[in-house]
Amino acid sequence: MKVTQDQAARNRELVVEAAGRLLRENGLDGTSVAEIMQAANLTHGGFYGQFKSKADLVEEVCERGLARGVAFWNRLGDESKDPLRDVIASYLSAEHVKSPGKGCFFAALACDVSRRDRGLRRIFTSGFRASIDALTRILKRPSPAPRRREAIAVLSQLVGAMVLARTIDDEALSREIAEANDTDIKERRR
Amino acid sequence: MKVTQDQAARNRELVVEAAGRLLRENGLDGTSVAEIMQAANLTHGGFYGQFKSKADLVEEVCERGLARGVAFWNRLGDESKDPLRDVIASYLSAEHVKSPGKGCFFAALACDVSRRDRGLRRIFTSGFRASIDALTRILKRPSPAPRRREAIAVLSQLVGAMVLARTIDDEALSREIAEANDTDIKERRR
DNA sequence: ATTATCTATAGATCTATAGATAATGC
């Protein structure tokens, strides 16, 4: 039963990883601790040796997940020829619509989070600020509007488009939502 | 205990009304049947005399709630001097941010719905089409972009702004999100 | 329509133990 400290640390990572996927796919309430542990190939009871509570795990998962998203955008900002185009294309891709478990934490969980306690909401608030900063840096070519305001508008539009595209039960209409927003964001920045 | 058919029908309406508020405030999973019945001043058990199941009630509530939102926009479209301005101002108001129980079903429940069965998703899909039609009619002055595409973009932006504004645990930043999107939508249509 | 009840499932806790780690002895 007992494993090396190293293996225990790896097991903990497996739990965080499985939770990251399941929570985004099925929601905060739609995912049980038992389910997460099963996905990590561990038993339910073992969970409480590594996390204080489910809420504790959720906070860790979201904090790390949001940071990952910001890092991805910052990397695009540094390395891409046309970072805004790449941000939009990846965000509004069909892949992102159909795989919430691998995608944006805002699109997957923001509605859930708005009903949760301060702790989790604060984590999302920090993640939001960092995301806006990343986007602001990406919107660097001359623009009539203040860049920060535009970053907020673009992020809102992206998140709304993803939430709606995932809700719609019609593949063609869902695609239309993603494409309309893709075109729209590009057009307005002519 | 037993009441007239008329009173029973009124009680049913009370249940639908209470559910409409509670489901939007606390989410589909965050609202119990017992809670809804209590809010309607009825007992838990009575629920199943009027609805087949909780899922059944949820469908009825969403269908009617979505239709109400569409009707509101159509009324603005018919009666307002500047319907787009009024749509945006009401949608992005501080009041709407803090009272999800009285607000847009997309902003309150779309994330939840994306994880539900076909029945409920189809209802939201119809509501989405009707909302886009209403918005398309409102966007009637000359525009370089196709009106339908613009309607989809504007609705996405509105929903995303509301979801994010409600998630953020900082009143000033939350206000900034609403105002940035308000200004942004107006600016792009100069 | 009320009241009591049933069944399922959730988060969380408890106990036992395999086996790793640390302390000790040669």
Add this chain to the structure above:
DNA sequence: ATTATCTATAGATCTATAGATAATGC
């Protein structure tokens, strides 16, 4: 190398709560 201790995990169990049903009353 031996012994003692520590700890990550398994498995069983507890408590609370959910949706739903059945029996009852007017």
